[in-house]
Amino acid sequence: MVRRLDMVLSSIGKKELMALSGLGFIGFLVAHLAGNFTILSGAEALDGYAAKLEALGPLVWVAEAGMVTMALVHVLVGITLVVRNLQARGQRYAMKKSEGGRTIGSRTMWLTGPWILVFVGIHLAQFTFPHKLTEEAPALSKLVAEQLSDPIWAGYYVVTMLILALHVSHGFWSAFQTLGAAPSRSGYLRDTAVLLAFVFGAGFSLLAFMVFNVPDLLK
Amino acid sequence: MELTLRVWRQAGPNAPGKFEDYQAKDVSPDMSFLEMLDFVNEDLIRQGKEPITFEHDCREGICGCCGTMVNGKAHGGFEGTTLCQVHMRHFKNGDTIIVEPWRSRVFPVLKDLMVDRSPFDKILHAGGYVSVNVGGAPDANAIPISPNAQDTAMDAAQCIGCGACVAACPNGSAMLFVSAKVSHLDVLPQGKVETVRRTRAMIAKMDELGFGNCTNHAECEMACPKKISISHIARANRSFWRALFSHES
Ligand code: FES
Numbered sequence: 001m002v003r004r005l006d007m008v009l010s011s012i013g014k015k016e017l018m019a020l021s022g023l024g025f026i027g028f029l030v031a032h033l034a035g036n037f038t039i040l041s042g043a044e045a046l047d048g049y050a051a052k053l054e055a056l057g058p059l060v061w062v063a064e065a066g067m068v069t070m071a072l073v074h075v076l077v078g079i080t081l082v083v084r085n086l087q088a089r090g091q092r093y094a095m096k097k098s099e100g101g102r103t104i105g106s107r108t109m110w111l112t113g114p115w116i117l118v119f120v121g122i123h124l125a126q127f128t129f130p131h132k133l134t135e136e137a138p139a140l141s142k143l144v145a146e147q148l149s150d151p152i153w154a155g156y157y158v159v160t161m162l163i164l165a166l167h168v169s170h171g172f173w174s175a176f177q178t179l180g181a182a183p184s185r186s187g188y189l190r191d192t193a194v195l196l197a198f199v200f201g202a203g204f205s206l207l208a209f210m211v212f213n214v215p216d217l218l219k
Numbered sequence: 220m221e222l223t224l225r226v227w228r229q230a231g232p233n234a235p236g237k238f239e240d241y242q243a244k245d246v247s248p249d250m251s252f253l254e255m256l257d258f259v260n261e262d263l264i265r266q267g268k269e270p271i272t273f274e275h276d277c278r279e280g281i282c283g284c285c286g287t288m289v290n291g292k293a294h295g296g297f298e299g300t301t302l303c304q305v306h307m308r309h310f311k312n313g314d315t316i317i318v319e320p321w322r323s324r325v326f327p328v329l330k331d332l333m334v335d336r337s338p339f340d341k342i343l344h345a346g347g348y349v350s351v352n353v354g355g356a357p358d359a360n361a362i363p364i365s366p367n368a369q370d371t372a373m374d375a376a377q378c379i380g381c382g383a384c385v386a387a388c389p390n391g392s393a394m395l396f397v398s399a400k401v402s403h404l405d406v407l408p409q410g411k412v413e414t415v416r417r418t419r420a421m422i423a424k425m426d427e428l429g430f431g432n433c434t435n436h437a438e439c440e441m442a443c444p445k446k447i448s449i450s451h452i453a454r455a456n457r458s459f460w461r462a463l464f465s466h467e468s
Contacts, residue, residue, distance in 0.1 A: 004463065010422050011392075011432045012459045081432045088431030090324035090389030094238065095317045098289035101437030108350075109434065149420050174435040175320070177449070178456035 011084075012178075014077045019175035026172060027068065029164075033203045034043040039211065043141035043218045050140045050187070054131075075117060082110055103172030105197070112167040119160045145218035148211040157208040165201030169193050220246050220312035222258060225272055227319045229328050232335075236328065240315075241271075248308035252295065253278060253285060256306050272331040272421040278303040280444065282378030286386065287332045288319040293383035293442035301381065301444040321386035325393075325429050338428045339380045339396060346413075346420035347400045351406035353409045368406040371454075375403035377445040390431035395439035397425050398455035399447050405458055418455070 007013050035053075038045040053060065105112075126147055130137035137143075147153045171195035181189070211217055222243040229236030236347060241307040243259050250258065253275050260270035276282040289295035294302045297309065318332060326334040353438065359432060376399075384395035401418060404410030410417075440449045 003468075006423070007419065007463050011426050011430075012422055013455060013463075015432060015434075016456075016459070081434070083430040085390035085392070085434070088429060089322060089326055089389075091322050092390075093288060093291065093322050095291040096288070097296070097439035099292060099296065099438045100388070101439070101441040106434065108437045120468055170435070177435045177453050178433075180453050180455055180460060192333070 012079075014081060015178045017077050018081070019178040021070040021077075022171050022175045024066070024070045025074070026168065029168075029200055032202065035195050035209050036204065039144070039207050039218065043139070043145075046141045046144070046218065047139050050131075061199075071120075075113075078113060103170060105166050105168075106174070108166055109170060112163045115160065115163050116167060119156075141218045144211060145215075148208055149215065151212070152211040154208055158205045161204040161208070162201050164204070165197040168200055169197035172196050220248065220307070220310070221232055222246055222255075222310060222313070223315040223319045225315060225350065226331070227328075228271070229320075230330065232327050232329055237443050246307055248306065250307045251303055252289070252398075253303045254306040271331050272329075274333045275303060278410065281379060283381035286321060286381040286383050286444075288321065288386060290304065290317055293321075293387040294381075294444050295364065296442075299444060299446045301379075304444075308456065321382050323382075323391045323430075325391070326382060326385065335384045336380065338430075339382065339393070341428060342384045342393070342397060342421055342424050343353045345424035346417040347404070349404060349409050349413065351412050353408070362408055364407065371451075372403045375399040375406075375451050378403075378443075378447055379445060381444060383442045383444060384439035384447075385430065387438045388433070389436055389438060390434055391423050392433040392439075393428075393430040394433035394452050394455070395443065395447060395449065397421050398449075398451040401455045401458055402451040405454070414455045414458055415462045415467045418458040420424070422459065 008017070038049040126141065127143055130143065131140070138146075148157065170193070173189045176189050185204055220275060224241045224243055225238050226241060227236055228239050230277075240439045241259055242265070243255060246255050246258065254393045256271060256273055258325075263270045269373070273287065274284040276284045278285070280303060283301070285301055286294055287301045289305075292299060295305045295309070297305055301316040319330050321334045321336075323334075325338045326336055328334050378396060380396065382396075385391055385393050404417065407433075430463065435449070437449050440447065
């Protein structure tokens with residue numbers, strides 16, 4: 001048992017935790033994006049979808065508890081990995097060029113991660129907590145229309161979705177490599193990661209853009 | 220040709236270091252990089268100065284001694300080439316070349332360009348061997364080994380332990396080295412028996428020594444003079460899962 005715990009807390013064990021929680025979030029994002037497409041069918045469809053989800057009752061609780069656990073694991077383990085990696089280098093190089101393996105996604109994980117974390121906080125405060133805290137919060141479609149009609153907020157959402165895409169473009173492939181499934185540095189998992197990043201980036205942004213540009217969409 | 224060398228000079232492990240510039244005159248394009256350093260050193264000795272310390276042994280790309288960071292890339296960044304095999308024809312007259320030792324907290328600088336890579340040996344001592352009795356040398360083909368396994372083991376066994384992977388890794392991780400050692404023993408019947416013990420011991424030692432964590436940048440694969448693929452890292456990660464769930468004590 002002690003050995004197992006030691007292994008889970010080893011460098012590879014921590015990375016496996018990052019990989020599993022990260023893939024969990026990818027699964028969530030797929031469901032979230034699919035659900036968001038109800039926006040295109042108007043306010044009723046969106047609010048109806050939200051009501052159906054809420055009606056799941058205890059299942060929602062389980063899902064939420066799972067998400068909070070994944071978030072804690074992903075964030076806390078991520079921080080310990082970054083700190084340890086900074087220590088491992090010691091003195092920096094006076095000159096260091098890329099050897100050609102790094103991508104813009106892999107380079108920026110330590111920046112895109114915290115950005116997304118802050119965004120999630122704001123996002124929950126804007127759309128999730130109002131309904132959790134009070135009975136008479138305005139309908140979800142109202143909240144969405146209100147936030148996204150503001151060019152600054154709409155811009156923030158779109159930028160964040162591009163940053164999310166960057167995170168996924170490395171994270172998805174990297175998770176499989178860590179789990180032991182990736183066959184090589186290039187290959188189909190790499191391509192799938194880029195494709196998935198594009199789908200998330202374009203999908204979520206498109207919806208934000210539509211709400212911003214078509215004022216009647218959520219009326 | 221004439222070159223300017225900007226070389227890291229450091230008198231000892233605890234001494235402060237700094238870059239110093241040297242003019243390398245009459246460098247022939249046929250010289251290897253190390254020969255060019257020898258040439259500069261002869262000049263320094265003639266002037267009564269301390270020559271630049273750099274590690275070297277085989278000078279044919281098999282011992283792993285000679286790695287340094289040249290112009291920001293491990294071994295100078297030439298595909299599948301150790302620094303001793305790099306020739307000066309790759310440089311132009313008038314170039315400034317920056318030569319810096321591997322930077323890793325785990326590989327302290329001993330002198331100038333020479334670092335202490337013995338932590339790699341410690342990882343091997345922890346588990347990079349076969350300790351079961353495998354008997355005398357068997358007849359050829361008595362133990363069938365698939366060509367796939369042969370290739371994997373051979374590719375992994377190419378590792379010369381030069382440290383370029385750690386040096387090039389933005390996280391100072393030793394995963395390429397460790398995974399190559401795990402792979403080349405794990406895929407062969409004689410080594411397979413001890414995979415659980417080996418994997419546990421080598422990972423624990425690697426962590427204890429203070430190497431960083433792999434985040435799959437793949438810089439190591441690109442820097443490796445033996446072109447060892449990060450697919451070995453994925454394989455070592457699979458060995459990790461096996462070791463995690465194994466009942467072996
Ligand atoms: S001196 Fe042996 S590999 Fe370069």
